[in-house]
Every structure is written in C-alpha cells, then in structure tokens.
Amino acid sequence: MNSDEIRTRDRAAVWHPYTRHSGLERNFPVIEHGDGSYLYDADGTQYFDGIASWWCCSLGHSHPGIVDAIQTQAGRLQHSILGNLSHPPAIHLAARIAALLPSRPRHVFYGSDGASAVEAALKIAVQHWDHMGQPGRHRFISLCGAYHGDTLGAVSVGFIDAFHHSFAPVVFDSYTASAPCEGVHGYGLEEHTCGAACLGTMLNLIEEHASExxxxxxEPLCQGAAGMVMYGPGYLSRLAECCAQHNVLLIVDEIATGFGRTGRMFAHEHAGIDPDIVCIGKALSGGALPISAAVVTDTIYDTFRDDEQDRTFYHGHTFGGNPVACAAALAALDAYAEESFWTRLEHNSAILGEALRGLLSLAGIVDARCLGMIAAVEFAAPPARMHADLVDQGILLRPLGNVIYLMPPLNTEPGILESVVATFVRAAKAEAGRQRG
Ligand SMILES: Cc1ncc(COP(=O)(O)O)c(C=O)c1O
Structure with missing residues (x-):
C-alpha cells in the first residue's frame, strides 16, 4: 500500500485527537518508525520530533534499554492486575518512584494515561477528607489556564475554553486562581516573573475556603497547554506554605514537567517543596508505553486502612501498572539515573536558552521563554506559517494559539539540537517579520 492509499484508509476509519477534520485533507505524515530524536514516515521522510510526541518521549525513540526491557517483560508476563495481586515490575517501580520524591514514605497508585493519574489524585484527596471526618472538604482550587487532561474530573480543574466549552454543563465547580504572572512575561526561573498580585488571589482563596x-x-513552573506559561519557584514555595498552614492538600501535576524536562528530576524540586500528591506520567516510561501514577504520602495512604469500617479506594483502571509498561518505566528510570543524562540535559538546556534569549528583544515577538528543555516563542497573533514551514523543513511541532514551542527529547545529540534550534530561530524571525507587516 502506498502512502496515499494508507492516508485514504486512515481518513475512513481513524478519529484523530486534537485534529480538525479539515486538517486531514492535505497529506499528513504516516509515521512508520522512530529512532533517537527522529520519526520516519511511510515515504522515508525524516522528521525531528520537536515536541517529543506530546511531551513524553524524553529519551527519544527506540531507546535500546527500554526496547530490551519491553521485549524481555513481554516474553514473561504481558498483563496481570494489581487488584489483590501484584507483580515484580510494579513493586520495584513503586519503590524506585517513591525514592525519587522528598523525605516522607509514599505509596504509588498506578494509572495508564496522565488524566487517569489526575482523576485518582482528585478522588484520593476527596475520600481522604471523608475518612478524616470532614466530608465537606471536597472542592479544589486550580489555576486559570490549567490543563490536567481531558477526562471530566481533570477538565473540572483544568478548563480550557477552546477545548472544553461544550462540557461546561457537566463539569463540577472548582475555584480558579489567577495564573501565576498573568500578564507578566519573563524568562525561565528569574524570580521577577513571580508577581505578588497573582499569588495573592491564590492565597486569598485558600484562606477563605480552607474548610471546604x-x-x-x-502544574509546577510551567502551564503547558496554556501556552508554556512559566513562573518562578517562589510562587510554588509560598503556595506550599499556605496549603500546609491551612491543612489543604497540594497536588502537583508533574505529568508534563517530570523526569528532567525543567532541568531537575521534578519541577517542584526547584522550589524545595514536598507535595502531598505528585502526578506523573508521559516520560515515566520514556514515553514508550502508557503508564502514570498518583504518588501519595503515607499520611494520606494510612487514612485508607480499614479497621471496623471499609475505607477501600474503589477506583482503578484495568491496565494501571501494566507489567510491560512498568518494565519500560524501570528502564527509563535507569537512563534518568545516569550522570551522562544530566550532563547532556544541562548542555542542551543551555543551547535552547541561549538561542531563545536572542529573540527576546525582537519586534513582533511578545515573549521568548525557556525553562530546561521547554522553549516557547509567543507572538502577537497566531503564527500563520511558521508551524507548517518547520514541518516542511523536517521539524514536527504543534502550535498552541499564539505560541510555538520546542520540547524535544532531552537526550537529543547536541549537534542535532543546535541545527534544529537555528532553523527554529530563523523561522521565528521570519514569522515576527510577517507579523510586523
Ligand atoms: C500537565 C498535564 N497533566 C495531565 C495531562 C494529561 O495526560 P494524558 O494526555 O496522558 O492523559 C497532560 C497532557 O498533556 C498535561 O500536560
């Protein structure tokens, strides 16, 4: 079957996520294999994976350690549930994950996609307070522009009008605090990005509504789907302090930011905080297989122990903690444990940072920001051609409103990254020129 025939068959049967039907009328790449930072389509065209396949393939494609772990585990046990049973990959992985987080002992509740980790985290928080004799504590505060996934609970705390407006009648009410630094742009972690006014709305909401x-x-330090809106660690540390003061749980969604993306293993490490629940997913398996988790302190976990009362968490997904996905995640954690991974990450982050800094003062560009291996350029209007031009030059990206961003595999070979970034910067300058008119 040639690639036109494959596309015709696709159009007849596949419903693509986040894709306008009209966007499928032109020829779209049909990806056949991946290797390192590149994807290859059915015609043999090579594409640099500029968004790490929706921010998850942090170790690139066909990582040998991960492929080997998947193959070995697949030959032994492909699936077995965690309800009243266990299996070694889930056990070893939970211990490894818990050890990555700050001091307190934790338990790992597995999901499959990021949204399933978020759903579990929200329900764990609500049920925890019920067990504590405070069933009235069932509401959440989230940030304006937050994104935590597309299931209804996640949408209730991460409502993005452009994506979710049809669902307004069916989501539950939550409080929304101003986005950090709303209206104030900055660069990476520089603390001036953290305006006190935006923090004030959050602290007031916590104080006013703590009892419910x-x-x-x-999302710690970077609100991805909002357009890679970045904020400083000062906001997070003051938020954590305020939550602790009012006995409100803090859920940190590290699904996009975890496993090195911001330059540290987890973004919240920049703020030195110890969240009650940490959601992880995406790069947990190096993006190779779907696995996610809500990682919960034992202070919370222990309230689910049953004595005379049944306090079971009646929640689970069939494939949560799938053994093959756990094996992939264990191999990914091995890769993240290597010093060479962090050396390259630091080097690559500097390449991105330097290149983006050069765009900051250009007319037509509202902001250029960078945090670890997330680089975003914000224009005054949605870029008309930049995204398509870069795809034509072999760099796969997705636009986010007025923002175009690069979120490549973290271990990209530096020479390749330099050349991709140079192309990206040239395209951003051309777009800025077009927008200036
Ligand atoms: C911060 C954050 N949370 C949750 C999710 C949802 O993850 P998934 O698409 O795996 O359900 C995403 C996805 O982009 C995300 O960026």
Whole structure:
C-alpha cells in the first residue's frame, strides 16, 4: 500500500485527537518508525520530533534499554492486575518512584494515561477528607489556564475554553486562581516573573475556603497547554506554605514537567517543596508505553486502612501498572539515573536558552521563554506559517494559539539540537517579520 492509499484508509476509519477534520485533507505524515530524536514516515521522510510526541518521549525513540526491557517483560508476563495481586515490575517501580520524591514514605497508585493519574489524585484527596471526618472538604482550587487532561474530573480543574466549552454543563465547580504572572512575561526561573498580585488571589482563596477545600492542584513552573506559561519557584514555595498552614492538600501535576524536562528530576524540586500528591506520567516510561501514577504520602495512604469500617479506594483502571509498561518505566528510570543524562540535559538546556534569549528583544515577538528543555516563542497573533514551514523543513511541532514551542527529547545529540534550534530561530524571525507587516 502506498502512502496515499494508507492516508485514504486512515481518513475512513481513524478519529484523530486534537485534529480538525479539515486538517486531514492535505497529506499528513504516516509515521512508520522512530529512532533517537527522529520519526520516519511511510515515504522515508525524516522528521525531528520537536515536541517529543506530546511531551513524553524524553529519551527519544527506540531507546535500546527500554526496547530490551519491553521485549524481555513481554516474553514473561504481558498483563496481570494489581487488584489483590501484584507483580515484580510494579513493586520495584513503586519503590524506585517513591525514592525519587522528598523525605516522607509514599505509596504509588498506578494509572495508564496522565488524566487517569489526575482523576485518582482528585478522588484520593476527596475520600481522604471523608475518612478524616470532614466530608465537606471536597472542592479544589486550580489555576486559570490549567490543563490536567481531558477526562471530566481533570477538565473540572483544568478548563480550557477552546477545548472544553461544550462540557461546561457537566463539569463540577472548582475555584480558579489567577495564573501565576498573568500578564507578566519573563524568562525561565528569574524570580521577577513571580508577581505578588497573582499569588495573592491564590492565597486569598485558600484562606477563605480552607474548610471546604480538598486540595489545590497546579502544574509546577510551567502551564503547558496554556501556552508554556512559566513562573518562578517562589510562587510554588509560598503556595506550599499556605496549603500546609491551612491543612489543604497540594497536588502537583508533574505529568508534563517530570523526569528532567525543567532541568531537575521534578519541577517542584526547584522550589524545595514536598507535595502531598505528585502526578506523573508521559516520560515515566520514556514515553514508550502508557503508564502514570498518583504518588501519595503515607499520611494520606494510612487514612485508607480499614479497621471496623471499609475505607477501600474503589477506583482503578484495568491496565494501571501494566507489567510491560512498568518494565519500560524501570528502564527509563535507569537512563534518568545516569550522570551522562544530566550532563547532556544541562548542555542542551543551555543551547535552547541561549538561542531563545536572542529573540527576546525582537519586534513582533511578545515573549521568548525557556525553562530546561521547554522553549516557547509567543507572538502577537497566531503564527500563520511558521508551524507548517518547520514541518516542511523536517521539524514536527504543534502550535498552541499564539505560541510555538520546542520540547524535544532531552537526550537529543547536541549537534542535532543546535541545527534544529537555528532553523527554529530563523523561522521565528521570519514569522515576527510577517507579523510586523
Ligand atoms: C500537565 C498535564 N497533566 C495531565 C495531562 C494529561 O495526560 P494524558 O494526555 O496522558 O492523559 C497532560 C497532557 O498533556 C498535561 O500536560
């Protein structure tokens, strides 16, 4: 079957996520294999994976350690549930994950996609307060522009009008605090990005509603789907302090930011905080297989122990903690444990940072920001051609409103990254020129 025939068959049967039907009328790449930072389509065209396949393939494609772990585990046990049973990959992985997080002992509740980790985290928080004799604590505070996935609970705390307006009648009410630094742009972690006014709305909401709050949920340091809106660690540390002061749980959604993306293993490490629940997914398996988790302190876990009362968490997904996905994640954690991974990450982050800094003062560009291996350029209007031009030059990207961003595999070979970034910067300058008119 040639690639036109494959596309015809696709159009007849596949419903693509986040894709306008009209966008499928032109020829779209049909990806056949991946290797390192590149994807290859059915015609043999090579594409640099500029968004790490929706921010998850942090170790690139066909990582040998991950492929080997998947193959070995697949030959032994492909699936077995975690309800009243266990299996070694889930056990070893949970211990490894818990050890990555700050001091307190934790338990790992597995999901499959990021949204399933978020759903579990929200329900754990609500049920925890019920067990504590405070069933009135069932509401959440989230940030304006937050995104935590597309299931209804996640949408209730991460409502993005452009994506979710049809669902307004069916989501539950939550409180929304101003986005950090709303209206103030900055660069990476520079603390001036953290205006006190935006923090004030959050702190006021916590103080005012503490007795009805189950938790506050935030994307740490970078609100991805909002357009890679970045904020400083000062906001997070003051938020954590305020939550602790008012006995409100803090859920940190590290699904996009975890496993090195911001330059540290987890973004919240920049703020030195110890969240009650940490959601992880995407790069947990190096993006190779779907696995996610809500990682919960034992202070919370222990309230689910049954004595005379049944306190079971009646929640689960069939494939949560799938053994092959756990094996992939264990191999990914091995890769993240290597010093060479962090050396390259630091080097690559500097390449991105330097290149983006050069765009900051250009007319037509509202902001250029960078945090670890997330680089975003914000224009005054949605870029008309930049995205398509870059795809034509072999760099796969997706636009986000007025923002075009690069979120490549973290271990990209530096020479390749330099050349991709140079192309990206040239395209951004051309777009800025077009927008200036
Ligand atoms: C911060 C954050 N949380 C949750 C999700 C949802 O993850 P998934 O698409 O795997 O359900 C995403 C996805 O982009 C995300 O960026």
């Amino acid at each position: 709050l189950a938790a506050v949920i935030v």
